[in-house]
Amino acid sequence: MTAPNFNNYIAATSAPSNIAIVKYWGKKGIQEPVNPSISFTLSKSITKTSISYSQSDRDLSIDFLFEGKSKEAFIPKLKTLRERLINHLPFLKSGSLKIESSNTFPHSSGIASSASSMASIARALYNIQIQIDPDVTANDKQAFISEMARLGSGSACRSTMPGWVLWGETQVLSKSHNKYGISINTYIHPMFNDLQDTILVIRKGAKSVSSSIGHQLMENHPYRDGRIKQANKNTELLLEALKNGDFEAFAKVSEEEALSLHGLMMSSSPAYTLLAPESLRAIKRIIKFREHHHIPLTFTLDAGPNIHLIYPKSQSKIVLPFIEEHLRVLCDNEEVIFDEISLQ
Known part of the structure; x- marks a missing residue:
């Protein structure tokens, strides 16, 4: 054999x-x-x-x-x-x-x-x-x-x-x-092809609740149907913003989605609060800075306290000093990660 x-x-x-x-x-x-x-x-x-x-x-x-x-x-x-x-x-x-x-x-x-x-x-x-x-x-x-x-x-x-x-x-x-x-x-306006993603590491360490558990909590969530409707509508709005180069509309969807995610976690059973006090301070500073300078700048969060600061590369000269002077101090051990979109 x-x-x-x-x-x-x-x-x-x-x-x-x-x-x-x-x-x-x-x-x-x-x-x-x-x-x-x-x-x-x-x-x-x-x-x-x-x-x-x-x-x-x-x-x-x-x-x-x-x-x-x-x-x-x-x-x-x-x-x-x-x-x-x-x-x-x-x-x-x-x-x-x-x-x-x-x-x-x-x-x-x-x-x-x-x-x-x-x-x-x-x-x-x-x-x-x-x-x-x-x-x-x-x-x-x-x-x-x-x-x-x-x-x-x-x-x-x-x-x-x-x-x-x-x-x-x-x-x-x-x-x-x-x-x-x-x-x-192929649907994306050139404005969104050089986005910078600067991650503010507000808190290091494992999340207090895993994404798998978070998904399970949505099965019987009181706002489940409303969330599905919201996400479908925001998908349409985001695709339109990405196609037209409309950063203001992009920012509105980005921030609504980020805060809705955390709202869903806080209103689930059991409930989880994943934002840290420094997360809220950073968000307030970001919005105030954007309103003062009238620049394309927004943020998002995943299921945790850390913030993704998103802006076109053309805004780096004004945004980077803002990060160093007002946001880095809010981060765990002042850790900030600089990344950007990859098209390759």
Whole structure:
């Protein structure tokens, strides 16, 4: 009897984090959104992933290292991802998988690491599959990888492509889909193609409530239906603002979405307050500065206290001194991260 011919395969990839302007909050089925969301991917906040896979006839084993250290707590998430992907990637049935991951940005700093992590893992797994069997390819590679990333972390589907991405069905765009993100870069006014995203790290450390729990709280939230209606309307308004180069309309949606997200958390059961006193001070200073100087400047937040300050690159000369003089002092250990949109 001839012994099976087992081989080893390696894939190294990377993927950026993204920041949502219209928020994904609440899901159905397996990681499908109850409302559309729109984000842009970041340039410098990247997860790098290397995967080595060895074939064998044993059930799949998984090792995960983050920045050189074993992270057993991440293994259950990877096992869940494997179960969801096994029909798409047949090699995941057996063998051994070693995943090594690292970030270019600080952990627990207000940058969505789950999005960039799962997006980079999805890319690497796809690359291994086509090494093993080049005939197993998708008709739409971009959509396929985005869908695989979504099965690991919903917002990860928006981190598999550059620039502006829409995820979730909306009547405004017929090609929109709940299973994967789509690029909307062709709809975007040049004003929004050089946005700066300066992250004010108000509080470092893990969030007091995970995004997964936050999504679960939306299932029976008293304002659930109103939130879905709001997000759909804001998706339409944001697409129009992005197309027309209307920063004022963009800012209105961005801030309403950010504060609505925190309002939903504060009115859920159990309730969570994720904003810090310094978050509110920073927001007041940002609005006052914008009104005084009449410049395009806005902010958003994810489910945490840290603030993403968003403005066109042309405004850097006036905004950067403001950050140094009035906002940095509000940050944990005065930490500020300077990033920007990535279109490549």
